[in-house]
Amino acid sequence: MKIGIDKIGFYTPHLYVDMNELANARGVEPEKFTVGIGQSQMAVTPITQDAVSLAANAALHIIDEEDKEKIDLVIFGTESGIDHSKSAAVYVHHLLGINPQARCIEAKQACYGATAAIQLAKGHIALHPESKVLVLGADIARYGLNTPGESTQGAGAVALLISAEPRILALEEKSAYFTADIMDFWRPIYSDIAFVDGKFSNEQYIWFFNKVWEQYQEKTDLTLNDINAICYHLPYTKMGLKALRTIIEQASEEQKEQLLSNYQISTAYNRNVGNIYTGALYLSLLSLLEQNKDLKDGSRIGLYSYGSGAVGEFFTGILQPNFKEHLNKEQHTSLFASRKQISIEAYEEIFEEELPTDGSTTELDITQDPAPICLAGISDNMRQYVNKLTK
Ligand code: COA
Numbered sequence: 001m002k003i004g005i006d007k008i009g010f011y012t013p014h015l016y017v018d019m020n021e022l023a024n025a026r027g028v029e030p031e032k033f034t035v036g037i038g039q040s041q042m043a044v045t046p047i048t049q050d051a052v053s054l055a056a057n058a059a060l061h062i063i064d065e066e067d068k069e070k071i072d073l074v075i076f077g078t079e080s081g082i083d084h085s086k087s088a089a090v091y092v093h094h095l096l097g098i099n100p101q102a103r104c105i106e107a108k109q110a111c112y113g114a115t116a117a118i119q120l121a122k123g124h125i126a127l128h129p130e131s132k133v134l135v136l137g138a139d140i141a142r143y144g145l146n147t148p149g150e151s152t153q154g155a156g157a158v159a160l161l162i163s164a165e166p167r168i169l170a171l172e173e174k175s176a177y178f179t180a181d182i183m184d185f186w187r188p189i190y191s192d193i194a195f196v197d198g199k200f201s202n203e204q205y206i207w208f209f210n211k212v213w214e215q216y217q218e219k220t221d222l223t224l225n226d227i228n229a230i231c232y233h234l235p236y237t238k239m240g241l242k243a244l245r246t247i248i249e250q251a252s253e254e255q256k257e258q259l260l261s262n263y264q265i266s267t268a269y270n271r272n273v274g275n276i277y278t279g280a281l282y283l284s285l286l287s288l289l290e291q292n293k294d295l296k297d298g299s300r301i302g303l304y305s306y307g308s309g310a311v312g313e314f315f316t317g318i319l320q321p322n323f324k325e326h327l328n329k330e331q332h333t334s335l336f337a338s339r340k341q342i343s344i345e346a347y348e349e350i351f352e353e354e355l356p357t358d359g360s361t362t363e364l365d366i367t368q369d370p371a372p373i374c375l376a377g378i379s380d381n382m383r384q385y386v387n388k389l390t391k
Helices: 019-026 030-037 051-060 065-070 088-096 113-127 198-220 237-245 253-265 277-291 329-337 344-352
Strands: 003-011 015-018 041-044 071-077 103-107 132-141 154-164 169-179 229-232 300-307 311-319 373-379 382-387
Touching (some): 003 113, 003 329, 019 041, 019 344, 030 237, 041 344, 051 132, 065 132, 071 113, 103 113, 113 169, 198 300, 198 311, 237 253, 253 277, 277 300
Parallel strands (some): 071 103
Antiparallel strands (some): 015 041
């Protein structure tokens, strides 16, 4: 039985800043951000969006009535959770109207959370082939104004429907994974911004990649020439390229060209969104699938997931017949086209906005936010969400 990705949804907030403008404001050469880091635009999250609403908006357009009946497990990978106790999955389960006979949990291991969710979903479907699992990866990357990490901020969510006989990507059986306790990036529960040892984090990302790539080859007897494209976890679009370059010489000349060209295509959406942590790898996959006109059914796609702290995993999937018919390219094109560029001053103001933490009631103005699902306020320490489509 094949198990894998049957549908993919994506959402990013409607606001962004241009990286040239951010560079000018920070007194650095624009090419550092656009070439050295490889980012063109950075999504900015209005106060009316959080990880829950972003994920619900990503899933809204892919889940139909049949899915709502068949989904019996919702796993929400995030490192921007809104509650230390209640899982973000329960909120999304409610907002989407999924049947109550379902399990809902949150998965945390930095940017690896959604991959953990997919692998757990795979095991669940193997035991219950008739069921479907909704995997969500949603995050708001915050390093702070004027910090080295600022140019790698971003926000967005990816929703993946995992099922038997998937129509987009069938996951292959073997996978290689590795864990080591390191402090390259972390966010203590008292902080709303991440702590990061950027250079160390870059090194570890590559070291973990080499480790799992080696292990994958031993487990499968496959080589780089058997893989048509590799999608990477992308904290910024230059990062995956640094990792790919460490193994590219293992490929034939023709294959090198294919892998490097597919790498560029796989960064298209991420370049204009920024880091979305748990969803970043799957946004890269979406870029590749929606933007590469020549990708053929049956192609093998490699996926490298890395979550600081750290866990790395390399796994592969096979593109299914007519997979292109099951993507939502037009919707994503119009999502990007409808975004609004804001000034650096406006971004800084939004960045500093905070919800009350004293139990007081705040109503937020959701009329300026075009998202169907918004955070409309907070009352008695409870977040109030609104789905404008069902209101
Ligand atoms: N033109 C072109 N490239 C330029 C440039 C210019 N004018 N100025 C600098 N660059 C390049 C640098 O050479 C470097 O490229 P390289 O890494 O290929 O050598 C790149 O731009 C970044 O410059 P650097 O000086 O290393 O930037 P920095 O010290 O300000 O920080 C990060 C970069 C990535 C370390 C920082 O943004 C960060 O910590 N980000 C978060 C990391 C992260 O997300 N990790 C967790 C998950 S993996």
